[in-house]
Amino acid sequence: MAIELYATAGSVEKDLRNHVAIVVDALRATSVMITATQNGVRSIIPVAEVEEAVEMARQLGNQRVLLCGERQAKPIPEFHLSNSPLEYTPERVSGRVIVMTTTNGTRAMLRARDAKMVFAGGFLNAAAVAQAARENGENIAILCAGTAGKFSLDDILCSGAIISRLLDIDGKQYMDDLARTALTLYDSYRGDLRASLAGCTHVEHLRALGMEEDIRFCLQEDVMDAVPYYVDGVLRDYTA
Amino acid sequence: MAIELYATAGSVEKDLRNHVAIVVDALRATSVMITATQNGVRSIIPVAEVEEAVEMARQLGNQRVLLCGERQAKPIPEFHLSNSPLEYTPERVSGRVIVMTTTNGTRAMLRARDAKMVFAGGFLNAAAVAQAARENGENIAILCAGTAGKFSLDDILCSGAIISRLLDIDGKQYMDDLARTALTLYDSYRGDLRASLAGCTHVEHLRALGMEEDIRFCLQEDVMDAVPYYVDGVLRDYTA
Numbered sequence: 001m002a003i004e005l006y007a008t009a010g011s012v013e014k015d016l017r018n019h020v021a022i023v024v025d026a027l028r029a030t031s032v033m034i035t036a037t038q039n040g041v042r043s044i045i046p047v048a049e050v051e052e053a054v055e056m057a058r059q060l061g062n063q064r065v066l067l068c069g070e071r072q073a074k075p076i077p078e079f080h081l082s083n084s085p086l087e088y089t090p091e092r093v094s095g096r097v098i099v100m101t102t103t104n105g106t107r108a109m110l111r112a113r114d115a116k117m118v119f120a121g122g123f124l125n126a127a128a129v130a131q132a133a134r135e136n137g138e139n140i141a142i143l144c145a146g147t148a149g150k151f152s153l154d155d156i157l158c159s160g161a162i163i164s165r166l167l168d169i170d171g172k173q174y175m176d177d178l179a180r181t182a183l184t185l186y187d188s189y190r191g192d193l194r195a196s197l198a199g200c201t202h203v204e205h206l207r208a209l210g211m212e213e214d215i216r217f218c219l220q221e222d223v224m225d226a227v228p229y230y231v232d233g234v235l236r237d238y239t240a
Numbered sequence: 241m242a243i244e245l246y247a248t249a250g251s252v253e254k255d256l257r258n259h260v261a262i263v264v265d266a267l268r269a270t271s272v273m274i275t276a277t278q279n280g281v282r283s284i285i286p287v288a289e290v291e292e293a294v295e296m297a298r299q300l301g302n303q304r305v306l307l308c309g310e311r312q313a314k315p316i317p318e319f320h321l322s323n324s325p326l327e328y329t330p331e332r333v334s335g336r337v338i339v340m341t342t343t344n345g346t347r348a349m350l351r352a353r354d355a356k357m358v359f360a361g362g363f364l365n366a367a368a369v370a371q372a373a374r375e376n377g378e379n380i381a382i383l384c385a386g387t388a389g390k391f392s393l394d395d396i397l398c399s400g401a402i403i404s405r406l407l408d409i410d411g412k413q414y415m416d417d418l419a420r421t422a423l424t425l426y427d428s429y430r431g432d433l434r435a436s437l438a439g440c441t442h443v444e445h446l447r448a449l450g451m452e453e454d455i456r457f458c459l460q461e462d463v464m465d466a467v468p469y470y471v472d473g474v475l476r477d478y479t480a
Contacts, residue, residue, distance in 0.1 A: 005391075007418075011251050013389050149253050151245075151418040177440050178247075178391040185421065188428070200417050 001173040002139050003166060005159050005182055008146035009104075009111035020137040021115035022129055023230075025145030026158035027202055028083050029105025030120040030228075031218040032068070035085040037237045038124075038226035040094035044235040046106045050076055053101045060097060069101040073209055076101075084214050104145035109230060112143050118230040119238065121162050123193075125224045130165035132227045132238050140166065142179070147202040153185075154202055157193060160186025161221060193219045241413040242379050243406060245399050245422055248386035249344075249351035260377040261355035262369055263470075265385030266398035267442055268323050269345025270360040270468075271458040272308070275325040277477045278364075278466035280334035284475040286346045290316055293341045300337060309341040313449055316341075324454050344385035349470060352383050358470040359478065361402050363433075365464045370405035372467040372478050380406065382419070387442040393425075394442055397433060400426025401461060433459045 004019075006012045024030055033044055042064070047053050050071065057065045069076055070083035081087045083102055100106070112118045117136045121129040133140050142162060144155035160182035167173070167183075175183070189196035194215065197203040206215055227238040244259075246252045264270055273284055282304070287293050290311065297305045309316055310323035321327045323342055340346070352358045357376045361369040373380050382402060384395035400422035407413070407423075415423070429436035434455065437443040446455055467478040 007247060007391065008251065010253075011248065011389075013250075147417075149251075150416060151247065151421070153417040153421060156417075156421070175439075176390060177387075177393040177396075177442075180439065181391070181393060181396070181421075181425065184425075199415075199420065202417075 001166070001170050003142070003163055003173055003179045004176045005142045005179040007144050007151040007156065007178060008149055009108035009143050010149055012111060012143060016112065016115040016141055019115050019139045019141040020133045021112040021118045022121040022133055022140065022142045022162060023105070023108045023112050023118060023145070024121045024142060024155050024158050024162070025102070025105035025108060026122050027154045027206060027218050028085060028214055029102040029145065031122040031124055032083055032085045032088060033120040033228045033235055034122050034124045034224055034226055036088040036093050036098060037228045037235070038224040039088055039090040042095055042097050044098045044100055044228065045233060046100050046109050046235065048101065048106055048110065050101055053099045056099045060099070064095065065097050065099060066093065068098050071103060073206055073211070084211070085217055086213060104147060108143050108145040113230065115141065120228040120230070120235065121158070123158050123161055123219050123221045125227055126161040127165045127222045128225045128227050128239065130162050130169060132229070134166060134169050152202050153200045154197055156182045157186050157189060157196065241374070241406070241410050243382070243403055243413055243419045244380070244416045245382045245419040247384050247391040247396065247418060248389055249348035249383050250389055252351060252383060256352065256355040256381055259355050259379045259381040260373045261352040261358045262361040262373055262380065262382045262402060263345070263348045263352050263358060263385070264361050264382060264395050264398050264402070265342070265345035265348060266362050267394045267446060267458050268325060268454055269342040269385065271362040271364055272323055272325045272328060273360040273468045273475055274362050274364045274464055274466055276328040276333050276338060277468045277475070278464040279328055279330040282335055282337055284338045284340055284468065285473060286340050286349050286475065288341065288346055288350065290341055293339045296339045300339070304335065305337050305339060306333065308338050311343060313446055313451070324451070325457055326453060344387060348383050348385040353470065355381065360468040360470070360475060361398070363398050363401055363459050363461045365462070365467055366401040367405045367462045368465045368467050368479065370402050370409060372469070374406060374409050392442050393440045394437055396422045397426050397429060397436065
């Protein structure tokens with residue numbers, strides 16, 4: 001097995017057709033996708049722009065559709081749900097179709113779509129997404145959403161968690177330098193992930209907006225077994 | 241002061257006009273530039289292509305010009321010197337003009353040229369390049385060459401060394417996530433940099449080519465005070 005890690009979707013130069021991709025936007029887009037899937041959502045349609053999301057919801061045109069997402073981490077006016085996973089309760093999302101747009105996470109998901117399989121990963125489903133990826137191929141590419149086109153430590157630590165679960169399944173693998181580094185950082189910090197993220201750009205932005213509970217929620221490890229996978233423009237549960 | 245770190249030149253999306261740039265290709269291009277400058281080279285002209293280097297040397301057309309560089313870490317046929325800093329002795333380079341082409345380092349240097357000042361950094365001159373950068377601005381961008389467009393741990397550790405020297409000068413600064421991470425890694429590994437690079441892609445490639453002595457040489461910290469700076473297409477010694 002070979003594991004490659006990319007700090008941002010924009011830094012992927014290679015063709016991913018022979019790779020299984022795991023997209024990571026731990027704070028918070030992929031954590032929302034995992035939570036919604038765990039709580040019974042029927043499907044999630046990620047789109048790049050707010051206008052596109054509104055138009056898509058209009059075309060789908062029924063009461064099962066929820067418009068969800070954020071811009072600069074803040075709720076979008078007129079949308080049903082923001083990018084807080086705490087809002088995605090079974091009562092609200094079970095059986096519904098979600099049209100979702102987020103700043104960095106959607107872009108990473110769209111970049112990954114040439115891969116032979118695309119999964120959404122987070123701390124929440126680290127073991128489950130590692131298992132799903134491993135079942136589908138030898139070459140695994142983890143694509144972090146990053147923050148504003150840059151390396152974001154929250155995503156790197158989350159990738160480290162997923163890599164540690166991949167090693168639990170199969171200890172013999174090639175890792176590129178960033179994958180090795182992510183694993184080292186995760187192993188150093190796993191005792192207190194929240195403290196290790198103090199001072200980081202994206203985390204401090206969320207804290208300034210009062211989203212400490214979201215951070216706490218998203219940093220829980222292996223508490224969900226849902227694995228959203230992306231095919232033909234839609235995310236559904238791989239394990240279902 | 242603010243410090244930003246980029247794992248590859250290709251990942252720099254912002255305008256660098258208000259930044260002082262430090263280019264890092266520790267194994268080995270910037271270490272060669274530093275060593276050559278320390279040993280009395282008159283100027284270094286970095287160019288992207290082998291053909292361009294040959295043409296440039298032809299135009300300069302005198303016996304003071306040396307053609308130098310590598311492709312895939314190997315010497316280029318007909319060139320005077322390879323990319324091993326051990327070859328850049330005072331006897332060979334003092335008073336000479338060097339036309340240099342390397343796989344990743346030159347590309348990073350060319351990407352940085354919009355910055356208000358551009359310096360070449362390495363372990364060899366970590367303290368000196370930090371001092372030179374700090375004298376010229378508040379916003380410092382460190383651009384790693386990377387390896388084949390990807391994050392390379394050797395460059396990240398070297399950036400961590402330079403960041404630690406910047407903090408020695410001025411302890412109060414904003415750092416982006418990758419700058420923080422590089423500093424953490426450097427602080428963890430500074431006792432044994434060579435061991436910490438075992439398994440890394442670029443280092444293993446050099447080891448396979450028998451370049452262990454080059455690696456050992458390039459990992460020496462603060463042994464030179466030369467600081468190559470890049471202006472109008474040429475590198476000269478800032479401290480001269």
